[in-house]
Amino acid sequence: MIFLEFRALSTLPERVEEPPQEEPKEVPQRRGPKSTNPILEHRHIYPEFLPDPNPKWRNSLREKMERADMLKRRQQIDIPEFYVGSILAVTIADPHAQGKTNKFVGICIERKGCGLRAEFTLRNVVDHQGLEVRYDLYDPTIDKIQVLRLEKRLDDKLFYLRDALPEYSTFPLDMDPEILPEGTPVPVNPLKVKLKPKPWLERWERQELKGIANIEQYLTTTNRLNRKLRQTPWEKFDLMKQYRKTIPMEEQSDIWSEVNNQLQQLQMARKKMARKRTFTAPKTQLG
């Protein structure tokens, strides 16, 4: 009885009122008008033009000066489009080398840094010895960066090549460049490498790598259990984390529209040079 009295005093409705059913409207599919913006595609080719998203380090004027300096350097040297997994040849001026220049060929296993701090790492195996060289992309001692094979791999970082069989990171130093026909998308190499048995440099099983073929055969039950415990499957749904790691689209379009003109000119110049090179190549073969 008491319960009922209190019920009568309550202002809450006795039954949950069902909201009036609305007819499903035809919602136009959300497709951002800028997502098709071709300028934004630059972020894959020139990732270092985007600043570090940490708000503590942002300053619009500094970023502008940095971009201007980068473009000035790009006028002097042709920095081609390349990705992690591409094979590069880098010629660098070295006061200690014979002939004062040094050439290194290897696979790009990492690419990081923003602005003038951008850097990439090449890996190769020479005389059964693994070698890794880290280059600054805008270092003025770099004489030439040549892409010998333009391709992507299945992962963003190829550090696991350090624990893989040496044939996966061995490339001849006199490799010839492979020319892709114009307009073709960058091919993704679906190669899966085989790892050497343990000990490893890192716990590769925890990193959700797609480019390793035989990892399961080396794992113990404890490894598998720990891998399961350490998984963070919710992180790909963490919108805030993604937001903090990226530059907003509006700011990106400002940046790209600022540098687009000069980048286009540089690209045209590179294409012209490439055409010349293909034309002159047979001559050298004849000679």
Added chain:
Amino acid sequence: MSTNNLKLLCTKFNNLKINYVITRTASNWKPPKYRPPYWYMPKERVLTEDNLTQDNRMFIKEIIQDKLQAQAAMESPLENISQTETMQWTPGKKRVGLIARKIGNYPMWDKDGKKVLTTLLQVIDNHVIKYIPPENFKPMIHKVKQPQEHRRLGCMLVGAENIDPSTVTKDYCGLFNSVGMLPKRHLCRFMVSPEAALPTGTPLYATHFRVGDHIDVRAKTIDRGFQGVMKRWGFKGMPASHGVTKTHRRPGNIGAGGEKARVWPGTKMPGNMGNRWRITRGVKILRINTKHNIIWTLGVAIPGETGAMCYLFDTVLPLKKHKTSPPFPTQPPLDNLPLEYYDDSIHEFESPTISFEEI
């Protein structure tokens, strides 16, 4: 008899009464009194809702814009003075400094191909607001008359970064109104020789310093809040294991016993870390941009986070002082300045790739 006894008791009780309290203080020490300089005017204002109409707001904005334009169009007082009229520089003379904002770091390369990290300092709207000659400048007001001391440096007030006048007090605006300027966010005092005095309203630019000069930079360090002894003083802490409980990051002993059975003044203990004024001396200038008034300095040791304000002076280090005459008293505004100055040791980004010749 009984009344006598009662009186006696009363006097005894009266003697027990406590009418006064003794406080123990050091007689010879008084807390320092904060004496703001006499030119100081309180800046912060309690912002109130003015209930202005949209038109009024627009009108105020317009006025500010007009004033800004008038300020930008104002001719520098130095333009009319020819170089010969100004005083000549001699090694002992003290010039005015600049107020700059730290806007970030990025690498540059020197001519040997070595990477050097640089700090970018932007000089924003620096103007001379006031000059007080040495004979008029008496910063301390003493009750007891002090013996006459010989002052040889004058006081120059420099302001940086224009702000909206409605956000600060009227008194503060008055400081700038007399020069015909909008109020500035930062106001700083520089001690200068009377020969280096500048007329009020003179704009100061990044070219006040030259490339290759060394400067002292005064700024507040990053505020790290209340920190323990390991982070603040670099103590080692205690072991992580081997039976150690509840004392891994603690300082351990803070004093001895016996005669010294107390905590000695100056003992390193936890407390607030950072947010102190610090001077980095002898920082080299590598590059100057005349359009945006940016100074690139060598190294990342400038105190403060990105966006912090810092004060730039000519260095006092004896080996890094000016050897030749710097722009004295300051660089007058010129139209035909090159966009960028580079130090001789620095590789310019627009110059061709570095190559080493065989010897």
